[in-house]
Amino acid sequence: xxxxxxxxxxxxxxxxxxxxxLTKKYLAEIxxxxxxxxxxxxxxxxxxxxxxxxxDEKIARGEEIGLLEGIPMTLKDNxxxxxxxxxxxxxxxxxxKPIYDATVYELLQEQGVVMLGKTNMDEFAxxxxxxxxxxxxxxxxxxxxYVSGGSSxxxxxxxxxxxxxxxxxxxxxxxxxxxxxxxxxxxLKPTYGAVSRxxxxxxxxxxxxxxxxxxxxxxxxxxxxxxxxxxxxxxxxQGGEATLPTLENDIKGxxxxxxxxxxNGVREDVKEAVLSAAKQYEDMGAEIIYFDLPELDFAxxxxxxxxxxxxxxxxxxxxxxxxxxxxEHYNGTHDMICRTRSEGFGKEVQRRILMGTxxxxxxxxxxxxxxxxxxxxxxxxxxDRAFEKVDVILAPTAPVTxxxxxxxxxxxxxxxEQYLSDICTVPVNTAGLPAVSVPCGVDEKGxxxxxxxxxxxxxxxxxxxLAYRYxxxxxxxxxxxxxxxx
Amino acid sequence: MKYELxxxxxxxxxxxxxxxxxxxxxTAFGGDPNTHCCPVCIGLPGTLPKLNEKVVEYAIMAxxxxxxxxxxxxxxxxxxxxxxxxxxxxQISQYDKPLCEHGHxxxxxxxxIRILRIHIEEDAGKLIHNHGDTFVDYNRGGVPLxxxxxxxxxxxVDEAKEYVERLQQxxxxxxxxxxxxxxxxxxxxxxISVRPEGSEKLGTRTEIKNMNSITNIAKAMEYEYxxxxxxxxxxxxxxxxxxxxxxATNTTSSMRSKEDAHDYRYFxxxxxxxxxxxxxxxxxxxxxxxxxxxxxFKRYTEEFEIPEKDAxxxxxxxxxAEYFDEAAKDLKAxxxxxxxxxGQIFRRLETEADKEAFLVKTSAAQLNEMCKxxxxxxxxxxxxxxxxxxxxxxxxxxxxFVSESDMAGLDDNTLTEYCQNAINAMPNAVADYKGGKEKxxxxxxxxxxxxxxxxxxxxxxKEKLKELIG
Numbered sequence: 025x026x027x028x029x030x031x032x033x034x035x036x037x038x039x040x041x042x043x044x045x046l047t048k049k050y051l052a053e054i055x056x057x058x059x060x061x062x063x064x065x066x067x068x069x070x071x072x073x074x075x076x077x078x079x080d081e082k083i084a085r086g087e088e089i090g091l092l093e094g095i096p097m098t099l100k101d102n103x104x105x106x107x108x109x110x111x112x113x114x115x116x117x118x119x120x121k122p123i124y125d126a127t128v129y130e131l132l133q134e135q136g137v138v139m140l141g142k143t144n145m146d147e148f149a150x151x152x153x154x155x156x157x158x159x160x161x162x163x164x165x166x167x168x169x170y171v172s173g174g175s176s177x178x179x180x181x182x183x184x185x186x187x188x189x190x191x192x193x194x195x196x197x198x199x200x201x202x203x204x205x206x207x208x209x210x211x212l213k214p215t216y217g218a219v220s221r222x223x224x225x226x227x228x229x230x231x232x233x234x235x236x237x238x239x240x241x242x243x244x245x246x247x248x249x250x251x252x253x254x255x256x257x258x259x260x261x262q263g264g265e266a267t268l269p270t271l272e273n274d275i276k277g278x279x280x281x282x283x284x285x286x287x288n289g290v291r292e293d294v295k296e297a298v299l300s301a302a303k304q305y306e307d308m309g310a311e312i313i314y315f316d317l318p319e320l321d322f323a324x325x326x327x328x329x330x331x332x333x334x335x336x337x338x339x340x341x342x343x344x345x346x347x348x349x350x351x352e353h354y355n356g357t358h359d360m361i362c363r364t365r366s367e368g369f370g371k372e373v374q375r376r377i378l379m380g381t382x383x384x385x386x387x388x389x390x391x392x393x394x395x396x397x398x399x400x401x402x403x404x405x406x407x408d409r410a411f412e413k414v415d416v417i418l419a420p421t422a423p424v425t426x427x428x429x430x431x432x433x434x435x436x437x438x439x440x441e442q443y444l445s446d447i448c449t450v451p452v453n454t455a456g457l458p459a460v461s462v463p464c465g466v467d468e469k470g471x472x473x474x475x476x477x478x479x480x481x482x483x484x485x486x487x488x489x490l491a492y493r494y495x496x497x498x499x500x501x502x503x504x505x506x507x508x509x510x
Numbered sequence: 511m512k513y514e515l516x517x518x519x520x521x522x523x524x525x526x527x528x529x530x531x532x533x534x535x536x537t538a539f540g541g542d543p544n545t546h547c548c549p550v551c552i553g554l555p556g557t558l559p560k561l562n563e564k565v566v567e568y569a570i571m572a573x574x575x576x577x578x579x580x581x582x583x584x585x586x587x588x589x590x591x592x593x594x595x596x597x598x599x600x601q602i603s604q605y606d607k608p609l610c611e612h613g614h615x616x617x618x619x620x621x622x623i624r625i626l627r628i629h630i631e632e633d634a635g636k637l638i639h640n641h642g643d644t645f646v647d648y649n650r651g652g653v654p655l656x657x658x659x660x661x662x663x664x665x666x667v668d669e670a671k672e673y674v675e676r677l678q679q680x681x682x683x684x685x686x687x688x689x690x691x692x693x694x695x696x697x698x699x700x701x702i703s704v705r706p707e708g709s710e711k712l713g714t715r716t717e718i719k720n721m722n723s724i725t726n727i728a729k730a731m732e733y734e735y736x737x738x739x740x741x742x743x744x745x746x747x748x749x750x751x752x753x754x755x756x757x758a759t760n761t762t763s764s765m766r767s768k769e770d771a772h773d774y775r776y777f778x779x780x781x782x783x784x785x786x787x788x789x790x791x792x793x794x795x796x797x798x799x800x801x802x803x804x805x806x807f808k809r810y811t812e813e814f815e816i817p818e819k820d821a822x823x824x825x826x827x828x829x830x831a832e833y834f835d836e837a838a839k840d841l842k843a844x845x846x847x848x849x850x851x852x853g854q855i856f857r858r859l860e861t862e863a864d865k866e867a868f869l870v871k872t873s874a875a876q877l878n879e880m881c882k883x884x885x886x887x888x889x890x891x892x893x894x895x896x897x898x899x900x901x902x903x904x905x906x907x908x909x910x911f912v913s914e915s916d917m918a919g920l921d922d923n924t925l926t927e928y929c930q931n932a933i934n935a936m937p938n939a940v941a942d943y944k945g946g947k948e949k950x951x952x953x954x955x956x957x958x959x960x961x962x963x964x965x966x967x968x969x970x971x972k973e974k975l976k977e978l979i980g
Contacts, residue, residue, distance in 0.1 A: 104556040117555070124549050126556060225555040230780035258558050259783050334780060337590050340599025341553050345646070357594060357644065384590070384775035393777060 025501035027242035043094040047076040050096045063181040067141035075138045093136030098188040101142040104223035113157035114147045116368030120348045126223020127255045144178025149227040156372040165504040170426040173203030179237045180207040186507025190238045196231045198449025201461035205421035205474020208463045211237045212244045216456030218264035220255030226338040228331035231453040241492040267485040276309035281414030283317035290423040297465035297473040319406035322399040323451040329396035336380025407455045421461040421474035463500035512707040518662035523687045524695040525568045531654035532559030543647035551652035553598035565654040568686040573610025586779040595635040603631035605776040624661040683828045704738045714748040730755040814844040829868035836874035871905035880908040929974045932957035
């Protein structure tokens, strides 16, 4: 797959198409297919066309435009946009219009962005299939009988179905990579701190990170370089190192690690696809090193305890007093808050708030929260040790391909299974590492399989370089029947 | 049986930094409701706190001024509870790693009140109840606070009163807070219990909240002491609970019992990074601290030989002490300046607020000039008083009110003339003196002083009289 951003950029510069025409094409396709794909929660034609017009005027004046200028894109609906409804796909944020822009959206606006709308997601990013959305889940563009993945399902569907050139999602335990993998596209979860979280509505603050979902690796690199800036409004932000200059570097001699634990419980066809990618890397001159990472077994319980604990606190503010949904009938302040939250939050969100509250409670804190913090430390150290031996770690993005619609929430499915599906993605968030998911094959139903390359902290350039070289050698991108054809 | 009171304090002090603890909104008191607010301090989804460095600095100043140890590394934690005045449903505070620990404040009876910890946190908004409706004003939300927690070291209400006064005095000296209890920039919660005198074991404590003056703290403590003693004497037991003080009825009533106590589910604030406090920074802050009231008191009483009672008055407010220090500069007897301040100047400052502001037309340098003239004999004592009154009225220097000749004293011829006049006018006194009555000389001196309208130097007059009488 080649860079769609460059392609469209060239079309704009050569005046092959105007930015307004281009934007209208996307808006028309969204109009056509969103009912079926359910990728967008809010479409913003007025905003997009105004932004497109400004780009056209600039081109008409003969001014140079940047790579991202005029490229139609989308934001996950947990990224705050001034004056544009931002719902987190929750009833509780119905009608909430932020009074400020998230830093990432500010940065993109400075670059002349065209924002088509806000995309669907699991409610408050809690889920792996996009199905916990108050608005119903986004469908997989390769087969609408299957989910888009989650939580950034709407972005993945929109980009996979060419209803946006790229999108920004957020990844707390795999929410960028897993849907990108399910939809057969590229998803980059940057190092914790590389991209500002200011304006990202928090799920679990010490895990959340915004990143790009794109059709090509180069596009992911372009977007990452544009948004990985230090932000004084986010104390945990540091900015990132540019990835484009080294994107095409030779990968000869690179050491790619495969942790045996990452392959445990992974479906056979997925495992095979990942191992054949490893073979491809070997053919390109990289060295494959198998090793053990036993601490990975602790990653999931540790993640769920810490993420739910933080979520229980982060979501305490939705009380119906200042913004969003408020219960209609109530008796006094306390009752109003209880009813608002009971009616406004979906089942999965309530479950996680309850569990998070539980693990922080007096008497349970040491048994759960504190232990999980210690395990997190052990996982961080284990990755540090691993990266003394290897440059990147190669792993499946998910143990399976996209679930059938409704599968995770059917009566036969164990609740734990939903959580287990995050087993490959979660350790990266626990350790704050960067990882990029790229398509590496399809299963017998034609559903995409994804693999991820995990890097050292702030070493996005190496994982993107390796991902790029693989993509250039083996193009697994599959066009869908949807969206804009250029 | 006699019962001993045991009490500890938790005091919230609002820091007077220009901006709030996690955003750049103003901390100014008042303002129309919800006008000193931004997305961060009203906790809008997606916003993140950014720690104001000044808050850390002010807290360290407070810690150093109360002899605390300053942590090298500190962190912020979330204290979770749900209340409409707390827009994030958690308060960002410090739990197990406060900035300052193990300090103390010494009371005038020599007892030390140990300070367990001082930590930084954000204030909540305010609920306003109006005709059955409740409104929230978030102006105060995010105003920086320090919470100063003492050990249960208080044994009397007087100690408690003095502690609060000392704390106010120290915080105002170092300029971190105005500590106005009426405006809520200083708020005290008191933990109080009683035990039979001589017993080492602590009794069950109650916590009293909602006292907005030192007088009310004293009243509430007295009431609660009596209530607990009565309860025990009548065979009952004190229940651990939080009480609200009602100053209209001077009683306490239950707010919540131990069972209803919040589980704050503290955990580390993930949106803020660790606070590193380099030792050099602590030393810099220590060097920048002004001389504290206790140090001044010691200097005034020991070096200047000023009575304790006067030294207490001089050190009460920083403005007075600094005025005095300048007025007393290089004086042989600094007490002279002290007396003018506590006498004539204080008489013009009617209220405590006036004394605290200490706005006086005469500058400390002018008072110093006057005192120096007194010491060198250029200005006579009895003229000084009138001169100072005129100086205080006008703001002009002493030289404007004391003529050249006043300052020069009397020339020898005039002095001889006045003394001769006195001898001629009071033969009996002269006889008495000659007869050995030393005291008679004083009558003659008085006469000379009268003639000179006070300008004559008593010592010189006496010498001259003795010489003339022979």
